[in-house]
Amino acid sequence: MKFMVCPQCGILNFFIKNDKGERLNVKVTRELLIIPIDESKSLEGFDQSIVFCLGCSWYGNVNQLKKYSIS
Numbered sequence: 001m002k003f004m005v006c007p008q009c010g011i012l013n014f015f016i017k018n019d020k021g022e023r024l025n026v027k028v029t030r031e032l033l034i035i036p037i038d039e040s041k042s043l044e045g046f047d048q049s050i051v052f053c054l055g056c057s058w059y060g061n062v063n064q065l066k067k068y069s070i071s
């Protein structure tokens, strides 16, 4: 599976937040689907309109992700 990478630092680990400020670590597929890294977790209640990079200060909508990893 191909995953989108951060436009600023190039890693593929992101997180999203819910209204309590809790974080959920996710990856974004080539099809721009957000999936939890821990498959036992649910996306329910988390705001999927903004993803935050785990490696740098970048955050934005998944539609702003243009590159993906080939691995």
Ligand SMILES: [Zn+2]
Residues within 6 Å of the ligand: 006, 007, 008, 009, 010, 011, 053, 054, 055, 056, 057, 058
């Ligand atoms: Zn980054």
